Amino acid sequence: MKKLLILLLLLALAGNSFSAFAESKPAGSSVPGTEVAQTVSLITGVAISPLIGVSSVGAYRWWQAKTPEQKAKLPWFANPLFWVPAFVLAGACLIKDTAGTALPTVAKKPLDVADAIENKISGLIAVGAFVPIAAAIFSSQGSNDGTSLSGLGYAGIDLSWFYNALMIPIAMAAFVIVFLASNAINILILLSPFTTLDAALKGFRGALLASVVGTSWANPWAGLVWALILILVSWLIAGWSFRLTHFGVVFIWDILTVRRHRFKPLATENKMFLSRKVEKAPARSYGRLSRDAQGNLVFKYRPWLVMAECTLTLPAANYAIGKAVFYSDIHQVNVEKVKTFIILPPRYRGHEDQLVQTYQLDGVHPAGLRAAWQWLKSMFGAGAPVAATA
Numbered sequence: 001m002k003k004l005l006i007l008l009l010l011l012a013l014a015g016n017s018f019s020a021f022a023e024s025k026p027a028g029s030s031v032p033g034t035e036v037a038q039t040v041s042l043i044t045g046v047a048i049s050p051l052i053g054v055s056s057v058g059a060y061r062w063w064q065a066k067t068p069e070q071k072a073k074l075p076w077f078a079n080p081l082f083w084v085p086a087f088v089l090a091g092a093c094l095i096k097d098t099a100g101t102a103l104p105t106v107a108k109k110p111l112d113v114a115d116a117i118e119n120k121i122s123g124l125i126a127v128g129a130f131v132p133i134a135a136a137i138f139s140s141q142g143s144n145d146g147t148s149l150s151g152l153g154y155a156g157i158d159l160s161w162f163y164n165a166l167m168i169p170i171a172m173a174a175f176v177i178v179f180l181a182s183n184a185i186n187i188l189i190l191l192s193p194f195t196t197l198d199a200a201l202k203g204f205r206g207a208l209l210a211s212v213v214g215t216s217w218a219n220p221w222a223g224l225v226w227a228l229i230l231i232l233v234s235w236l237i238a239g240w241s242f243r244l245t246h247f248g249v250v251f252i253w254d255i256l257t258v259r260r261h262r263f264k265p266l267a268t269e270n271k272m273f274l275s276r277k278v279e280k281a282p283a284r285s286y287g288r289l290s291r292d293a294q295g296n297l298v299f300k301y302r303p304w305l306v307m308a309e310c311t312l313t314l315p316a317a318n319y320a321i322g323k324a325v326f327y328s329d330i331h332q333v334n335v336e337k338v339k340t341f342i343i344l345p346p347r348y349r350g351h352e353d354q355l356v357q358t359y360q361l362d363g364v365h366p367a368g369l370r371a372a373w374q375w376l377k378s379m380f381g382a383g384a385p386v387a388a389t390a
Contacts, residue, residue, distance in 0.1 A: 037224035041216035043171050044227040047178035048209045050126035051093075051118065055086040089118065117252065119186050123179050174231050180241035181234040182208075187248035242304065243284040247273055250286070251327070254346035263347040265354050273343040274299060274312075275329060281312045289330075289342060291359060299342075314341055319359070321352045322367030328352055333362050 046053030058077040065071040065078075076082060185205045189198045212230070216223025234241070250273075254260070269290035277283050278299075287301025297314040320333045322340070328349065330342035348355065352364045 034220050037220040038216060039171070040174070040231075041212055041220070041223040041227045043175050044178055044230055045209055045212040045216075046126050047123075047175045048182045048205065048212065048230075050179065051086055051122035052090050052209070054122065054126050055083040055090065058083040059087070086122075093118070117256075119183060120249075123183065126175070126179075177234045177238050177241075178231055180245055181237060183248075184237075184241040184244045187244050190248055190251070239282065239304070243282065243286075246286060246305070247284045250345050255326075259347040260349045260351070263351070265348065265351050265358060267358055269300075270348075270355070270358075272299075272330075272345070272348075274301070275340045275343045278312055278314065278341065281310065284343075289359070295360075297359065318362050320362040321355060321364045323352050323364050324367045328364075329367065330355075330359075330361065331367075333365075 042053075042057065046057065054077050058075075058079070061074055061078040062071060062080060062083070065074055071078075182205060185201050189201050192198050192201070208230070212223065212227060215226045269288040271286065272289050274281055274283060274285040274287070281299070281301065285299075285301040285303070286305065287299050289297060289299050292298045292313075296316065297319065299312045299314060300309055301312070302309050315332075317332045318334050319330050319341070321344075322329045322331050326349075327346050328344045329340045330344070331338050331340040344355075355361065356363060
């Protein structure tokens, strides 16, 4: 609630400033708030899909430049050597998303991993392209069409630098929180076991991007309102988005680098993810699991990875490891409904027996697809039946 009130106050102050500034403009001149509204929509759209957003902005600026001299002064992202290959890559991702529903999940996931990596790299590129876009709001318009105080009759006073210094950090923050929310969709796609759900998530993200572009094109102020709503929602779920993004980054890194072959669990404590909300600790918190002197499983974590360390004691119960195809987990046993409390990153694959000894767990059991395969073999008499875990 506190975050919501702070953000609403900032938006209200910004809106009042833009309105007052627009009313002070001479008759017949362009309203500076229009440039601000369009830029906020632009920031939001680029954050939702950095590769498509930056490429589209670059292509549009290149198309607007009529002379070779104007084209030579364009920023790097407006060079065809950048946005043409970027559009080709975006088209390849679109074909993958469209045709990928016909592929089995196991064959499609490596493509989703590549897509997630591309999204993070293009997000970093977009940050570099985004700063000059935000700076151009007042620096390019202010001194020529009256957005500086000199245009209002105060000769020799130009505060465009002040607006740039104010707007750039705000715009950067807005980009980051919207990008985190958008990137969370990529992580959900990566973790989803169903291709139909993947297609639905990608369609949802595409619809958001289209809505930002459409509302801004129809009316800059309607686009501004819609962009601010998306920024507000992204702000409210920023913690959830950050944890999910970090979760995906760790999984992608472990899988791509085949880290399990170089990794050895420690005999005292190891870094893992909390799979569900326990007391005040949110799901996918990243921390260290250990046993205390009383034999309890203790999970220590830092919110946002850098804040003061928090300690959580897991409920007293018997725990075991569920071994799946891509990653394993630690869950309760001898209960009516299985509850998973810890998710082990892929680096722990093959080290489950050592973890059982370290944390004094009740063995290793098949889980996920591996449990389904064991059950299928037992149905045909090829092995003893096993209890599948969640």
